[in-house]
Amino acid sequence: MTHSHRGIRTLDVRALTRVEGEGAMHVNVVDGQVTDVRLEIYEPPRFFEALLRGRNFTEPPDITARICGICPVAYQMSACHAIEQALGVTLPADLRDLRRLLYCGEWIESHALHIYLLHAPDFLGFRSAIELARDHRALVERGLRMKKVGNELIEIVGGRAIHPVNVRVGGFYRSPSQSALAALVEPLRRARQDALDTVAWVGGFEFPDFNGDWELVSLRHPHEYPLNEGRLVSDRGLDIDVANFLDHVAEEHVPHSNALQAHLLERGEYLVGPLARYSLNYDKLPEIARQAAVSAGLGPVCRNPFQSIIVRAVELVFALDEALRIVESYAPPRAPSVSVIGRAGRGHSCTEAPRGTLYHRYDIGADGSVLDAVIIPPTSQNQHAIEHDMREFVSQRLHLDDGELTRQCEQAIRNYDPCISCATHFLDLTIVRA
Amino acid sequence: MGQSGIDAWGARTVTTSRPTLAVWKFSSCDGCQLTLLDCEDEILGLSEAIDIAYFLEAGHDRVDQMYDVSLVEGSITTAHDAERIREVRAASRKLVTIGACATSGGIQALRNSADVQEFTSIVYAHPEFIKTLETSTGIADHVPVDLELRGCPISRTQLLEAISALLAGRTPRLPSYSVCQECKQAGNACVLVASGTPCLGPVTQAGCHSLCPSIGRGCFGCFGPSESANTAALTEQLRRVGTNDRDIERSFSTFNVNAPEFRTAALALYPIQSPRRGSE
Numbered sequence: 001m002t003h004s005h006r007g008i009r010t011l012d013v014r015a016l017t018r019v020e021g022e023g024a025m026h027v028n029v030v031d032g033q034v035t036d037v038r039l040e041i042y043e044p045p046r047f048f049e050a051l052l053r054g055r056n057f058t059e060p061p062d063i064t065a066r067i068c069g070i071c072p073v074a075y076q077m078s079a080c081h082a083i084e085q086a087l088g089v090t091l092p093a094d095l096r097d098l099r100r101l102l103y104c105g106e107w108i109e110s111h112a113l114h115i116y117l118l119h120a121p122d123f124l125g126f127r128s129a130i131e132l133a134r135d136h137r138a139l140v141e142r143g144l145r146m147k148k149v150g151n152e153l154i155e156i157v158g159g160r161a162i163h164p165v166n167v168r169v170g171g172f173y174r175s176p177s178q179s180a181l182a183a184l185v186e187p188l189r190r191a192r193q194d195a196l197d198t199v200a201w202v203g204g205f206e207f208p209d210f211n212g213d214w215e216l217v218s219l220r221h222p223h224e225y226p227l228n229e230g231r232l233v234s235d236r237g238l239d240i241d242v243a244n245f246l247d248h249v250a251e252e253h254v255p256h257s258n259a260l261q262a263h264l265l266e267r268g269e270y271l272v273g274p275l276a277r278y279s280l281n282y283d284k285l286p287e288i289a290r291q292a293a294v295s296a297g298l299g300p301v302c303r304n305p306f307q308s309i310i311v312r313a314v315e316l317v318f319a320l321d322e323a324l325r326i327v328e329s330y331a332p333p334r335a336p337s338v339s340v341i342g343r344a345g346r347g348h349s350c351t352e353a354p355r356g357t358l359y360h361r362y363d364i365g366a367d368g369s370v371l372d373a374v375i376i377p378p379t380s381q382n383q384h385a386i387e388h389d390m391r392e393f394v395s396q397r398l399h400l401d402d403g404e405l406t407r408q409c410e411q412a413i414r415n416y417d418p419c420i421s422c423a424t425h426f427l428d429l430t431i432v433r434a
Numbered sequence: 435m436g437q438s439g440i441d442a443w444g445a446r447t448v449t450t451s452r453p454t455l456a457v458w459k460f461s462s463c464d465g466c467q468l469t470l471l472d473c474e475d476e477i478l479g480l481s482e483a484i485d486i487a488y489f490l491e492a493g494h495d496r497v498d499q500m501y502d503v504s505l506v507e508g509s510i511t512t513a514h515d516a517e518r519i520r521e522v523r524a525a526s527r528k529l530v531t532i533g534a535c536a537t538s539g540g541i542q543a544l545r546n547s548a549d550v551q552e553f554t555s556i557v558y559a560h561p562e563f564i565k566t567l568e569t570s571t572g573i574a575d576h577v578p579v580d581l582e583l584r585g586c587p588i589s590r591t592q593l594l595e596a597i598s599a600l601l602a603g604r605t606p607r608l609p610s611y612s613v614c615q616e617c618k619q620a621g622n623a624c625v626l627v628a629s630g631t632p633c634l635g636p637v638t639q640a641g642c643h644s645l646c647p648s649i650g651r652g653c654f655g656c657f658g659p660s661e662s663a664n665t666a667a668l669t670e671q672l673r674r675v676g677t678n679d680r681d682i683e684r685s686f687s688t689f690n691v692n693a694p695e696f697r698t699a700a701l702a703l704y705p706i707q708s709p710r711r712g713s714e
Contacts, residue, residue, distance in 0.1 A: 044511045044512050044515065044566060045554070045557065045566055046461060046570075047544075047554070047556070047557055049557050050545075050552070050553035050554075050556040051542070051544040051545065053556070056684065059688075062654065063688070066463050066465075066540070066541050066586065068465075069465020069468050069587060070468060113468075113471065117471060117492065118491075118493070127493055127494075128492055128493035128494055129492065130477075130478070130486060130492065130494075133478050133481070140478065141478070144477070148474040148475070151472055151474070159645055159646075159649055160587075160642075161472055162465040162472070162587040163465060163656075165645050165646050165649065165651065166649055166651075168651075173649045173650050173651045253560045
């Protein structure tokens with residue numbers, strides 16, 4: 001929908017499609033200059049941080065999973081790690097591996113969903129994956145096959161694909177059997193080949209020349225590509241313990257969004273997610289994923305949001321390869337969980353959700369109940385960077401007619417895989433222009 | 435059935451005799467609608483048999499038409515959504531609520547017994563920017579509903595059964611009995627009786643295939659109350675296995691806190707408001 005009035009051009013992309021949750025974009029152009037770009041998040045607020053107060057320390061993994069049906073494992077992992085830190089609990093290596101395996105399942109499911117069902121249709125001129133399937137059924141089936149393997153992995157380790165039931169503070173309720181996981185070896189091998197084919201396929205798409213100039217932020221771990229643990233680092237010198245996250249990140253509440261927007265103090269907008277993870281951890285990718293990246297023409301750093309589809313495909317290769325590594329060496333852990341006792345404490349955690357770093361902090365009281373919770377999802381952190389990029393993106397394309405510009409803006413927003421349901425704190429479209 | 439005309443993208447739509455399906459989202463996590471995309475083996479076949487006309491998450495946004503079946507996810511938490519659900523109802527021949535949010539208000543209905551202004555000020559620096567109702571309510575509190583699919587999230591098999599049945603004009607086969615029945619069919623030892631693990635299975639509607647008791651965990655009621663759920667008897671049983679009233683109250687106050695049977699059970703333990711605030 002557009003309006004034009006004496007040199008003022010307004011572009012509204014209402015009800016963004018192929019994103020998770022409810023959002024819109026609003027652009028103002030005055031005399032050929034973009035004056036305002038807003039990613040409007042009108043998903044209604046659900047008050048998770050408030051309703052967690054007074055719950056038992058055992059409950060946040062199940063409750064916060066309900067923030068997002070696309071990445072419930074991420075919420076469960078960040079909640080478990082933060083609460084375990086508050087209670088002074090560490091998990092043995094076998095349980096740590098099992099959590100990593102569960103997280104791989106979510107990355108596989110979520111990245112396959114985004115690449116095939118949400119993002120690829122843009123590059124090929126289709127309006128949806130269902131339309132894409134009419135002409136290229138085998139391609140979409142390849143995506144669905146990988147997605148299904150990811151879901152099966154979550155079901156076997158987590159008990160259910162959406163909102164897993166087997167995760168608890170301290171580990172799991174029951175360990176998966178060796179035979180259940182062994183049955184996944186062949187499907188995982190096939191899916192890894194599918195992922196390699198996916199990298200080659202999306203590497204051949206045409207990408208607009210566009211580079212973001214935000215600071216890239218991700219977890220980094222000395223020995224592995226980051227999922228559950230690491231220090232928070234950036235390409236511009238940030239290197240902190242996640243316990244200091246809130247000393248460096250500030251959230252602000254702007255009228256047009258029910259998502260609080262985060263920025264790095266005295267540094268500005270930053271980007272979390274696949275581009276940041278990849279660029280900051282390229283050396284930690286397994287050889288098979290690095291080679292796939294190289295053959296798709298990707299360097300060790302990628303700052304083009306349109307190419308995030310290749311990076312997701314490379315991460316798919318990583319997640320499938322890592323899942324295979326864990327499954328092939330799996331022996332049921334000595335115990336499915338370690339015992340955890342409620343006591344007073346504060347704990348922090350960042351883990352890498354498919355769409356970026358997810359921070360949780362809990363204050364637990366002496367009786368084991370939650371006194372305070374802080375949750376900062378990836379989409380809140382990326383909102384500034386998205387708006388910043390969209391301003392530049394639109395400025396370069398003002399010659400396009402409104403229909404085409406709207407279409408390209410929608411595609412550009414999908415580059416960031418925004419998860420609007422996630423940004424817990426979210427509102428309704430309000431235009432605040434004098 | 436079926437429509438022809440010009441769609442939102444300016445393209446001519448093909449006249450079709452296929453039934454049309456729409457998926458609508460209100461306040462929710464997207465997980466129940468994702469269940470449709472999680473039908474990896476069925477979704478392409480399904481999209482040939484039916485016309486998935488409106489499904490934002492999948493990229494379909496044709497509006498201004500009648501839909502044969504509308505799947506509605508999420509609860510009503512804003513005045514705008516209370517209006518929007520009426521429009522959805524008017525545009526739908528059959529309206530199916532999918533999941534705990536749409537059926538009973540979801541986890542966000544915990545606000546219903548709290549001070550929403552206080553909730554808002556806990557999360558937001560500028561509570562005045564936030565427009566929200568005092569309550570989170572299920573769809574049936576606002577418009578007539580033809581069918582409810584329970585669960586947080588819904589079951590994939592129940593979703594496929596419901597769509598197939600509605601399109602065939604028959605009644606979907608959905609259980610109204612409790613999780614206990616499924617659990618016994620699965621041959622599980624009762625976690626409540628055998629190990630004293632608090633379990634809402636006796637009062638929770640079946641449909642998950644007793645997922646939690648099957649891994650040694652008590653059911654936490656995500657499918658909501660079963661038909662003629664005797665929550666008072668369960669409360670007594672939970673007390674007998676040593677569960678304190680605060681934990682019993684919390685167990686009824688999760689994803690279906692606003693379902694009448696669970697709400698009544700929770701209020702019976704703590705008739706005074708805000709039992710969950712702070713420690714005792």
